[in-house]
Amino acid sequence: MSRVVPKPPSELEVVIKNPQRPTMPQNINRVIKKHPMVASLVVLFASIVVFSFLNPRFLTAANMGLILQQVTVIAVLALGQALIVLTRGIDLSLGAITVLSSIAMASTAVYLNWSPPVAISLGIAAGVALGLINGLFVIGLRLPPFLATLATLSMYGALATVVTKGVTISATNMPPMLSWMGSPFVIGGLRLTYGCGVMLIMFAVVAYVMQFTQWGRHVYAVGDDPEASRLAGISVKHVLLSVYTVAGCIYGIGAWLLIGRLGAASPNAGVDYNLDAITAVVIGGLSLFGGRGQVIGALFGALIVGVFRNGLQLSGVQVQWQGLAIGALVVVAVTIDQRIRGTGAAR
Amino acid sequence: MSNPSNNVLPLGRLSAKGAISGKSVSSSSPFILEARNVVKRYGSVTALAGADLELRHGEILGVIGDNGAGKSSLIRAVSGALVPDSGEIFIDGAPVKFHNPMNARQYGIETVYQNLAVAPGLSIVENLFLARERRLKGIRGALLRTLDRTAMNSFAKEKMQALGISTLQDIHQPVETLSGGQRQAVAVARAIAFGSRIVILDEPTAALGVRESRQVLDLIKKIRDDRNLSNPDQPRYAACL
Ligand SMILES: Nc1ncnc2c1ncn2[C@@H]1O[C@H](COP(=O)(O)OP(=O)(O)O)[C@@H](O)[C@H]1O
Ligand SMILES: [Mg+2]
Numbered sequence: 010m011s012r013v014v015p016k017p018p019s020e021l022e023v024v025i026k027n028p029q030r031p032t033m034p035q036n037i038n039r040v041i042k043k044h045p046m047v048a049s050l051v052v053l054f055a056s057i058v059v060f061s062f063l064n065p066r067f068l069t070a071a072n073m074g075l076i077l078q079q080v081t082v083i084a085v086l087a088l089g090q091a092l093i094v095l096t097r098g099i100d101l102s103l104g105a106i107t108v109l110s111s112i113a114m115a116s117t118a119v120y121l122n123w124s125p126p127v128a129i130s131l132g133i134a135a136g137v138a139l140g141l142i143n144g145l146f147v148i149g150l151r152l153p154p155f156l157a158t159l160a161t162l163s164m165y166g167a168l169a170t171v172v173t174k175g176v177t178i179s180a181t182n183m184p185p186m187l188s189w190m191g192s193p194f195v196i197g198g199l200r201l202t203y204g205c206g207v208m209l210i211m212f213a214v215v216a217y218v219m220q221f222t223q224w225g226r227h228v229y230a231v232g233d234d235p236e237a238s239r240l241a242g243i244s245v246k247h248v249l250l251s252v253y254t255v256a257g258c259i260y261g262i263g264a265w266l267l268i269g270r271l272g273a274a275s276p277n278a279g280v281d282y283n284l285d286a287i288t289a290v291v292i293g294g295l296s297l298f299g300g301r302g303q304v305i306g307a308l309f310g311a312l313i314v315g316v317f318r319n320g321l322q323l324s325g326v327q328v329q330w331q332g333l334a335i336g337a338l339v340v341v342a343v344t345i346d347q348r349i350r351g352t353g354a355a356r
Numbered sequence: 357m358s359n360p361s362n363n364v365l366p367l368g369r370l371s372a373k374g375a376i377s378g379k380s381v382s383s384s385s386p387f388i389l390e391a392r393n394v395v396k397r398y399g400s401v402t403a404l405a406g407a408d409l410e411l412r413h414g415e416i417l418g419v420i421g422d423n424g425a426g427k428s429s430l431i432r433a434v435s436g437a438l439v440p441d442s443g444e445i446f447i448d449g450a451p452v453k454f455h456n457p458m459n460a461r462q463y464g465i466e467t468v469y470q471n472l473a474v475a476p477g478l479s480i481v482e483n484l485f486l487a488r489e490r491r492l493k494g495i496r497g498a499l500l501r502t503l504d505r506t507a508m509n510s511f512a513k514e515k516m517q518a519l520g521i522s523t524l525q526d527i528h529q530p531v532e533t534l535s536g537g538q539r540q541a542v543a544v545a546r547a548i549a550f551g552s553r554i555v556i557l558d559e560p561t562a563a564l565g566v567r568e569s570r571q572v573l574d575l576i577k578k579i580r581d582d583r584n585l586s587n588p589d590q591p592r593y594a595a596c597l
Contacts, residue, residue, distance in 0.1 A: 223489045223501040226478075230486055233477040240437060240473040242458045242487035300477045 041349065045294030046306030048345060052292075052338070053313050060320030067323050070198040076315045081204045082107075082270050084311035085263040086282055087289035088215055089140075089256035091307040094290050095219075096232040096252050097299030098154035102143060103260050103286055104279035105165035110136040110264030112169055115178040115274035118187055125186035133261030139165060140257015144250040162283070169276040177275035180268060191269025204266045208308075211262065216305050228252055233300030288335060289314055292342045301349070313338065386449055387412055389434065389465070389554055394443030396429050403429040404440065411554065416580060428470055431558045435467035436460030464553030468543045468560055476532035481512045483531050484546050515549040519575065537568030541575065548579050555579065 041048050061068035086103050093100045114132030117123040123131070139161070146157035180188040190204035219225035230238045231248045239245050268274050286307075293310030295302030314335055321331045391409040395402070403426045411417050421427050432438040434445055436454030445452050447463045454460045457467065474483045490504040490511070491497035497504065512527050519541070531539055540560055547555050557576070561569035 218500075221502050221505075223491060223503060226482060226489065226503065227487075230475050230478055230482070234473075234475040236471075237473040237475045238486065240457055240467075240469055241475075242456075242461065300475070 041345065045296070045302045045346070045349065046309055047294075049292055049294050049306055049309040049313060049342070053309050053316065056313060056316050056320065060316065060324070063320070064323040067320055071200065072319065072323075074200040076312070076319050077199075077205050078202050078270070079319070080311040080315035081202065081208045082263060082266050083282065083285045083289055083314070084308050085208050085211060085266055086260060087286040087293070087307035087311050088212060088304060089259035089263070090286040091290050091293070091295050091302075091304045092215070092219075092228065092252050092256050092259075093154065094287075094295050094297055095228055095299060095302070095304075096249055097235075097297075098147065098249070098252075099158065099287065099297065100143065100253075100256060101155065101158040101283050102139070102162040102165055103158075103256070104282035105162050105169060106136055106139045106257060106260045107264045107267055107282060108169050108274075108276060108279040109139060109165050109172075110261045111267050111274040111278075112173055112178075112276065114187060114264060115183055115268060116173070118184055119178055119182050125184045129187065129265055132264050133258060136257045136259075136261025136264060137254055138257070140260065141250070141254045143257070144253030147253065148246045148249050173276045175276060177273050177277070180272040180274075183268070183274075187265070188269045188272060190266045191272065202269065204269050207262070207266065211259065212305055212308050215259075216303065219304055224248075224251070229300055231300075285311075285314070288339055291346075292338050294342065294346070296346045296349075297343075298346075301346070310342075387446070388448060390446040390449070391430070391434055392444045392446070394430065394433050394445070395441045396426075396433060396438065397441055404433070404443075406443070409434065414580060416576060428558055431467070431556055432469075434460070435465055435556050437467065437469070461552075464551070466547035466550070466552035466555050468540070468547050468555070468557040470558035470562065474531050474539055474543050474546075477530055479530055480516075480527045480534075480542055481508055483542055484508075484512050484515070484549060486546070488550065511549075515545055519545055519548075519578070535568070536563045537565070537571060540564065540568070540572050544572065544575055544579075 057068065066072060086107060090100055090103060110132040112132075113135040114128050117131055118125055118128035143154075143158055143161055146152050146161065147154050150157070152160075180191075185192075190207060191202050193200055193202050195201075219228065227238070227243050227248050230241070230243060231245050235245050238248075267278065271278055289310035290307050291297065291310065292313050293302065293306030293308070295304075295306055295310075317334050317338070318331050321334060322328075326334075387410045389409070389411040391407065393406045393408065394404050395406055396404040407426065407430050409417075409419075409430060419427050419430065429438065433440045433443070434454075436457045436459045439455060445454065447465075452459075452463060460467070475486065478486070485508050490507045492502045492504045496502040509527065516527065531542055534542065540563075544555075544557070544560070547557075555576075560572050560576075564572065
């Protein structure tokens, strides 16, 4: 404030000038602040390096392809979750939405003999509708997203059990198109599924939308400061509603991926997906307080979790300890987020 | 520039209910903005008990009152941020009704709110263009609503320069990295950059130090006087301390 200035400035000219040259730690701080996913990218590469020293089997094309296949569903669900988290929300119902969508696809195709494209479209439409309902709860009843989606988690979960009577539909009974996402192809020695490709395309599309379109920037603005957004003339409600709906659509596509991955449509799947998706989002540098981070971070987050699980397993670490490692990652990620926000508010 | 007055008017009596009622000295010239008998109650609290406001061409009008007197309420009523319980608002003598800030903006009223309504995580350019982003021409702009970043950046630079905030290093830096005065400058720039006729500032210097306060006040005068900033057909007015 009271810096000594030789000649008092007459206008605001001097004010916005940056007073000091940034030092090294400040530079790192600034990069992480602007692109929180950079930290997760560093963690991803570091963990790959460490695990490849621990076990020679880790850094093979076969194993890398396997990890990618393993994280596909979680990464896609985390993409939807990331959009909601950017608006300061959280979605606890995404697992249930995904399961319901996959059931809608499978049962219409198997029991009603609908043509696969129609059945798949219906499943995705179901995801859209269920996401829209979440959005209506949030903006219409003004429920906190946590409670709104806690309620719909229960409803959608019950619906899935009732509709299927608890019966799992195996992919062997389905038309091949429904499990197409799980069918493999080989690229550069890497054995991937079509689902991996679809996942990457989805991330690319959403990342573009968030960065370069009006809607994407409004999502950030609403998450960053809803009141300032409203006063600026953004319809906060419409933005929120659209975000929950788009997330529902992403879960719907995720349902198709899920059938391919599991080789089935089951009402019992998806229990762990909620927390896994949140974990991926947080580790990917998206702030649960909204408005910060990039959606691509959710992919890195999912990959980090996948790499840790796989790497620890190859190193002979028991499954229980894997949870401990992932939990530690979450603590680190949240701490970094708090630090970023803390220094941001200090001025 | 020839005749604009620069008087700060202590607006009226503070009524026993803790509400404000203001009346500027009467003038023969038509008022560009006028509020009559505005009433606003929050539950049992009467924030405005029939407040009046008159704003003339080229005038910088100050509204003065104690904390809780109702200054912000009056300002929010004429800027569309709140809907008064009763009372009338006139623009150029014609009655208008505002339901949200966008309505008021259509009449050229721009507001800088007391709580510094800028989104801290967004950059200077993004805050400047919040809710009125430029889109690309053609299909990408129309269908995908892709932003025209180049146009927005150059417009932002140009406006910041015209305001004398020219040494701005990085218009992409998030607003939260700016000082209070700098944020205020961004908020003011947003209010005047798009051809507004009336600029309303609610306690624009409340959060600022002495030097920064003076800079903001200079900026307000500059808005009124500078021909480059104000379209001659659309003279600007800044109201409310
Ligand atoms: N949103 C609100 N809810 C309830 N009371 C309010 C609200 N906003 C303002 N008030 C009350 O209205 C009165 C006027 O407030 P305000 O217009 O903010 O005054 P000022 O800006 O002059 O300090 C105060 O008594 C305040 O407590
Ligand atoms: Mg006030």
